[in-house]
Amino acid sequence: MKFGSSKNKELRLRWSMPGRERWEVARLHRNPLLAIEMETRLRRYSRISQVAANAETGRILVLFPPTLIKSRHIKRYIEKALEEALQCIAPQPLPAETSERTSADPLQRRMGKVFDKQLVDIVATGNGVSVKALRKPLSLSTANAVLTVLSPIALSLLVATPISGGLPFLATLGLRSKLAQFIFLGGSYLGLKTMDSYVSYLTNKNWGEYSQERERALRMKVFEKIQSMDTAYLENEPPEKLMALINNDIDKISAFLSEAPPTVWRKWLTIGIGTAILGLVSPLVLLLTLIPAPYLYYLEKRHFTEAGKNFGKVAMDKDAQNQILAGNFNGSATVKSFASEPREYRRLSDNSDQLYASRVEALRENAGFYAKNNYAFMMGISVPLVYASYGLMIGRFTFTEVMIQMSMAPTMMESSSGHNLINYQYQEAKQAAKRLDALLHVSPGILDGPYVLERGAVRGDLSFEAVTFGYGESPVLEDFSLSIPANRTIALVGGTGSGKSTIVKLLQRFYDVDQGRILVDGNDVRDFRLDNLRNLVGVVSQDVFLFNGTIYENVHYGRPDADREEVLEACRVAEMLEFVEAQPAGFDTVVGDRGQKLSGGQRQRISIARTILKNPPILILDEATSSVDNKTEAAIQRSVNRLSENRTTIIIAHRLSTVRHADRIYFLKDGELHEEGTHENLLDLNGEYAQLWHLQASHEPSDPFEETGVGRG
Numbered sequence: 001m002k003f004g005s006s007k008n009k010e011l012r013l014r015w016s017m018p019g020r021e022r023w024e025v026a027r028l029h030r031n032p033l034l035a036i037e038m039e040t041r042l043r044r045y046s047r048i049s050q051v052a053a054n055a056e057t058g059r060i061l062v063l064f065p066p067t068l069i070k071s072r073h074i075k076r077y078i079e080k081a082l083e084e085a086l087q088c089i090a091p092q093p094l095p096a097e098t099s100e101r102t103s104a105d106p107l108q109r110r111m112g113k114v115f116d117k118q119l120v121d122i123v124a125t126g127n128g129v130s131v132k133a134l135r136k137p138l139s140l141s142t143a144n145a146v147l148t149v150l151s152p153i154a155l156s157l158l159v160a161t162p163i164s165g166g167l168p169f170l171a172t173l174g175l176r177s178k179l180a181q182f183i184f185l186g187g188s189y190l191g192l193k194t195m196d197s198y199v200s201y202l203t204n205k206n207w208g209e210y211s212q213e214r215e216r217a218l219r220m221k222v223f224e225k226i227q228s229m230d231t232a233y234l235e236n237e238p239p240e241k242l243m244a245l246i247n248n249d250i251d252k253i254s255a256f257l258s259e260a261p262p263t264v265w266r267k268w269l270t271i272g273i274g275t276a277i278l279g280l281v282s283p284l285v286l287l288l289t290l291i292p293a294p295y296l297y298y299l300e301k302r303h304f305t306e307a308g309k310n311f312g313k314v315a316m317d318k319d320a321q322n323q324i325l326a327g328n329f330n331g332s333a334t335v336k337s338f339a340s341e342p343r344e345y346r347r348l349s350d351n352s353d354q355l356y357a358s359r360v361e362a363l364r365e366n367a368g369f370y371a372k373n374n375y376a377f378m379m380g381i382s383v384p385l386v387y388a389s390y391g392l393m394i395g396r397f398t399f400t401e402v403m404i405q406m407s408m409a410p411t412m413m414e415s416s417s418g419h420n421l422i423n424y425q426y427q428e429a430k431q432a433a434k435r436l437d438a439l440l441h442v443s444p445g446i447l448d449g450p451y452v453l454e455r456g457a458v459r460g461d462l463s464f465e466a467v468t469f470g471y472g473e474s475p476v477l478e479d480f481s482l483s484i485p486a487n488r489t490i491a492l493v494g495g496t497g498s499g500k501s502t503i504v505k506l507l508q509r510f511y512d513v514d515q516g517r518i519l520v521d522g523n524d525v526r527d528f529r530l531d532n533l534r535n536l537v538g539v540v541s542q543d544v545f546l547f548n549g550t551i552y553e554n555v556h557y558g559r560p561d562a563d564r565e566e567v568l569e570a571c572r573v574a575e576m577l578e579f580v581e582a583q584p585a586g587f588d589t590v591v592g593d594r595g596q597k598l599s600g601g602q603r604q605r606i607s608i609a610r611t612i613l614k615n616p617p618i619l620i621l622d623e624a625t626s627s628v629d630n631k632t633e634a635a636i637q638r639s640v641n642r643l644s645e646n647r648t649t650i651i652i653a654h655r656l657s658t659v660r661h662a663d664r665i666y667f668l669k670d671g672e673l674h675e676e677g678t679h680e681n682l683l684d685l686n687g688e689y690a691q692l693w694h695l696q697a698s699h700e701p702s703d704p705f706e707e708t709g710v711g712r713g
C-alpha cells in the first residue's frame with residue numbers, strides 16, 4: 001500500500017522533544033489490532049527503545065536515543081510499520097467461493113499457477129508474496145548452490161596441480177609456476193569453504209526469519225478470523241480442532257517454508273551447474289552419473305509410502321498402550337477391587353506384542369531402504385569413476401578432468417536425492433493450507449453494524465418486537481415480544497428449554513433473529529458495532545469462566561484500563577475482600593485452569609466484581625446464584641442487588657424466590673410468553689407460576705432472603 005499524497009493526512013506529529021515523539025495516526029483510532037501490529041513492527045527496530053500505540057486516542061508514542069537516530073527517520077519507520085500492519089490486518093477481500101477467488105498480487109498469481117494455489121495464498125496471507133522479502137533468501141540460496149559446486153572443483157584442481165604439472169588457464173592469468181598456482185588454488189579453496197559455511201548460515205537464517213515472519217502473520221490472521229466467527233460456528237467446531245489449525249497446520253507450513261524452498265533451489269541449481277560442468281568434461285560420465293537417479297527417486301517414494309503406513313501403525317499401537325496404562329493407573333482402585341490384575345497384564349502383553357511386531361516391520365523396511373539407497377548412491381558415484389579412471393589410463397581424460405569428475409559425481413548424487421522428503425513436506429503443507437484456506441474463507445454471518453455507540457449515551461430501554469428464532473428448522477422463539485423500560489428489573493422464568501437463555505443470546509447478537517427485531521433505546525441491535533453492543537451488556541451466569549491467572553487479573557479483565565483502586569473497589573462491592581485475604585497470595589493467588597482452585601461461590605464473586613468493573617447499562621443474571629448454599633446465595637444476592645441499581649436488569653432463574661421482587665416477571669412456555677405481572681399479580685392469577693411457587697415453597701424450609709433481609713431487586 002502506498003500513501004502518496006495522502007501521507008500527510010495519515011500521520012501528524014503532535015509533539016516532539018529529543019528522544020520522544022508522539023504521532024497521530026488517523027487509522028489507529030478505534031483500531032486496537034492495528035495498534036498491536038504497529039507496536040510489534042516498530043519494536044523490531046533495535047534503535048527504537050520504546051513504543052506505545054493507543055487505539056483510543058489514535059496516537060503513538062516513540063522513544064529513541066537521539067544520538068543514534070534522527071528525528072526524520074521516525075516518521076519513515078512509522079509509515080513503514082503502518083503500511084505493513086495495515087496489510088497484515090486488512091480484511092480478506094476474497095469472496096466465499098473458491099472457484100471465484102483471484103489473487104491480487106501478480107507474483108502470487110504466477111506462483112499459484114506453478115505451485116499449489118491454496119498454499120501460495122496461505123503463505124501470502126497478510127502482505128502477499130513479496131518479491132522484496134524473497135529477494136535476499138533466494139540470492140543467498142543461489143550463492144550457496146554456486147559455492148557447493150565451486151568448492152569441490154577448487155579442491156580437484158588443487159590436488160591435480162602438483163601431479164598434472166600446472167593448469168594452462170592459470171598460466172594465462174600470470175600464475176606460471178606450480179607453487180604460485182598451488183598457493184592461488186589453496187587460498188581459493190579455503191576461501192570458498194569459509195564463504196560456503198558463512199553463506200549457509202546466512203541462507204538458513206534468512207529462510208528461517210522469512211518462515212517465522214510468515215508463521216506469525218498467518219497465526220494472527222487465523223486467530224483474528226476465529227475470534228470473529230459466529231457463536232454458531234464456534235459451537236460446532238471442537239476447540240481441539242481449532243487449536244490444531246493454529247498449532248499443527250501453521251507449523252507444517254512454517255517447516256515447509258524454512259526447509260523446502262532453500263533445499264530445492266540449492267539442489268536444482270547444483271544439478272544444473274554440475275550437469276553443465278560434467279557435460280563439458282564428458283557427456284558419457286554425466287550419463288553414467290545420472291542413471292541411478294530415477295531408481296533413487298522410486299526407492300524414496302516407495303519408502304515414504306511404506307514408512308508412513310508403518311509409523312502410522314506404530315503410533316496407533318503406542319496410543320492404545322497409553323490408553324491401557326492411563327486406564328490402569330487412574331482406575332487402580334477399581335482394578336484392585338475386581339482383582340483384575342492378571343486381566344490387565346494380559347491386555348498390556350497383547351498390546352506389547354502388537355507394538356513389537358509393528359516396530360520390527362518398520363525397522364526392517366527402513367533398513368532395507370537404506371541398504372538399497374546406499375548401494376544405488378554408491379553405484380552412481382563408482383561406475384562413472386571406474387570409467388573415468390579407465391579414460392585416464394587410455395589417455396582419454398587428463399588427471400585434472402578425472403579429479404573434476406571425482407568431485408562432481410558425489411555432489412550431483414547428493415543433490416538428486418532427498419526430493420521425496422521435500423515432496424512429503426509439500427504434501428503436508430498443501431493439506432494444511434487447504435484446511436486453513438477453508439477457515440479463512442468462511443464468511444461470518446453476524447457483522448458489525450454501521451453505528452458507533454457512545455456508551456454514556458445509552459439509557460437501556462430494551463424491546464423485543466415479534467422475534468422469531470430457531471437454531472435449526474424448528475423455532476425456539478415464535479413471534480416473541482417484550483418491552484423493558486430502562487433501569488427496571490425483570491425476570492424470565494419457565495421450564496427448562498423454554499428459550500430464556502436464547503433471549504439473552506439474541507440480545508448480545510451471538511445469533512441474529514430470523515424475523516422481528518431487538519431494539520436498544522429504539523435502535524436495532526444489528527445497526528451497532530458488535531463490540532459496542534456487547535460492551536453494553538454484562539452477564540453473570542451460573543458457569544463462570546475464569547482464566548488461568550491471578551484473582552486480580554481475572555477481575556481486571558472486566559475493564560483493562562481500570563486502575564488498581566477501581567479494581568479493589570469493585571471487589572469490595574462484590575464482598576470478596578474477605579475470601580481474597582484468606583488466600584495464600586491474596587490478589588496474586590493463581591486461580592488454576594478455569595478457576596478450579598476456587599469454590600463456586602468464590603468464582604461467582606469474581607464474576608460479579610468483573611461485571612461491576614465493566615459497569616454496563618444492561619445486566620443479565622443467568623442462574624447467578626443457583627449453585628451455592630443459602631448463606632453464600634444471600635451474600636451474592638446483596639452484591640447483585642447493588643450491581644443492578646440504575647441498570648436494566650434481566651434475571652433468569654428457576655428458583656422463584658430469587659425473582660419475586662422483580663418489577664415484572666415473565667413466565668415462558670415453549671418460546672412464548674405464557675403469564676406476566678408482578679409476583680403478587682401472578683399469585684392472584686393462580687396459573688402455572690403460582691403452582692410452581694407453591695410447589696417450590698413447600699420444598700424450601702424458608703425464604704433465605706426474608707431471613708437475611710436481602711433480595712429486593
Ligand SMILES: Nc1ncnc2c1ncn2[C@@H]1O[C@H](COP(=O)(O)OP(=O)(O)OP(=O)(O)O)[C@@H](O)[C@H]1O
Nearest residue numbers: 235471472476494495496497498499500501502503
Ligand atoms: N446452541 C444451540 N444449538 C441448538 N439448539 C440449542 C442451542 N442452545 C439451545 N438450544 C435449544 O433451544 C431451546 C431453548 O434453549 P435455552 O437454553 O434458551 O432454554 P432455557 O429456557 O434457557 O433452558 P434452561 O432453563 O434449561 O437453561 C432448547 O430446546 C435447546 O435444546
